[in-house]
Amino acid sequence: MQTMKNILTIAGSDSSGGAGIQADLKTFAAHGVFGMSVITAVTAQNTQGVFAVQDITADVIAKQIEAIFDDIPVAAVKIGMVSRMETIQIIAAKLRQYQAVNIVLDPVMVSTSGYHLLNPAAQAILAGELLPLAAVVTPNIPEAEVLTGLTINNLTDMEEAARRIYAMGPGNVLVKGGHLAVDPENSIDVLFDGVNFHYLSAQRIAAKKTHGTGCTLSAAIAANLGKGLNVPAAVTQAKEYVTVAIENALTIGKGARPTHHFYTLYKQAGMI
Ligand SMILES: Nc1ncnc2c1ncn2[C@@H]1O[C@H](COP(=O)(O)OP(=O)(O)OP(=O)(O)O)[C@@H](O)[C@H]1O
Numbered sequence: 001m002q003t004m005k006n007i008l009t010i011a012g013s014d015s016s017g018g019a020g021i022q023a024d025l026k027t028f029a030a031h032g033v034f035g036m037s038v039i040t041a042v043t044a045q046n047t048q049g050v051f052a053v054q055d056i057t058a059d060v061i062a063k064q065i066e067a068i069f070d071d072i073p074v075a076a077v078k079i080g081m082v083s084r085m086e087t088i089q090i091i092a093a094k095l096r097q098y099q100a101v102n103i104v105l106d107p108v109m110v111s112t113s114g115y116h117l118l119n120p121a122a123q124a125i126l127a128g129e130l131l132p133l134a135a136v137v138t139p140n141i142p143e144a145e146v147l148t149g150l151t152i153n154n155l156t157d158m159e160e161a162a163r164r165i166y167a168m169g170p171g172n173v174l175v176k177g178g179h180l181a182v183d184p185e186n187s188i189d190v191l192f193d194g195v196n197f198h199y200l201s202a203q204r205i206a207a208k209k210t211h212g213t214g215c216t217l218s219a220a221i222a223a224n225l226g227k228g229l230n231v232p233a234a235v236t237q238a239k240e241y242v243t244v245a246i247e248n249a250l251t252i253g254k255g256a257r258p259t260h261h262f263y264t265l266y267k268q269a270g271m272i
């Protein structure tokens, strides 16, 4: 019997379950991997906004990471909301100490609802400390603009941003095009491995605003890498997964719709 892979998310809690730790653990479950979590911050959040954030102390973040790595083999790590400088520094130090592999960094900065989930003063620390550890980094357009100082309006700009972010040390860069309607028909992401560009295109879903798409995508990439897929395959399959999750986004509140993590599984089981 094949053993299950253990995948860790280091991220913030979203009380409404659409993004952050909750989205990541649902994504892991849908991929048949064993999900584990290190909580960096607790947010009071729903489909309409973020109303409060309590950062977890660096010491308790370190203890959570130690508790996992001292006991359990970790096949991949997804990093999401990291809040502030102390949080970033302790995560980077601990991941280096344990020589963590298959790290997927979603450089979360501002929520869909417009709340700063990363202190802007910590943006440079995130780039300096976490980017070099990442096998894959997954900035959206505004995040790629912050990391590079570029203004991104088209695919050529996305490629240039990917090149510049690659030079900061990650193994691969995936610039996500959800925020850029270069092609109104398609949502195109650009993957750069340092040599070649791969273009991942999916039909653009013209639905009500969604949230948790970036969290879901990066968690799916981590799950796929942990299961042994190479980066292009892990990213391609994750893109297919998130597209179905967006197509079937749920209306649970008055604001942005969370992605449906289990649509294919529920369909196959005849539950929907
Ligand atoms: N309307 C859409 N239709 C199809 N795919 C989309 C759409 N919006 C986003 N995507 C895809 O979802 C994934 C996440 O991209 P996006 O640019 O939205 O990231 P993000 O801003 O980090 O997400 P979020 O902030 O919602 O967590 C990408 O693969 C992107 O192409």
Ligand SMILES: Cc1ncc(COP(=O)(O)O)c(N)n1
Pocket (backbone or CB within 6 Å): 011, 012, 013, 014, 019, 020, 021, 043, 045, 080, 081, 108, 110, 111, 112, 113, 117, 210, 211, 212, 213, 214, 215
């Ligand atoms: C805890 C947490 N992590 C990440 C996001 C980003 O997701 P989105 O941009 O879809 O709001 C979020 N809203 N909350």
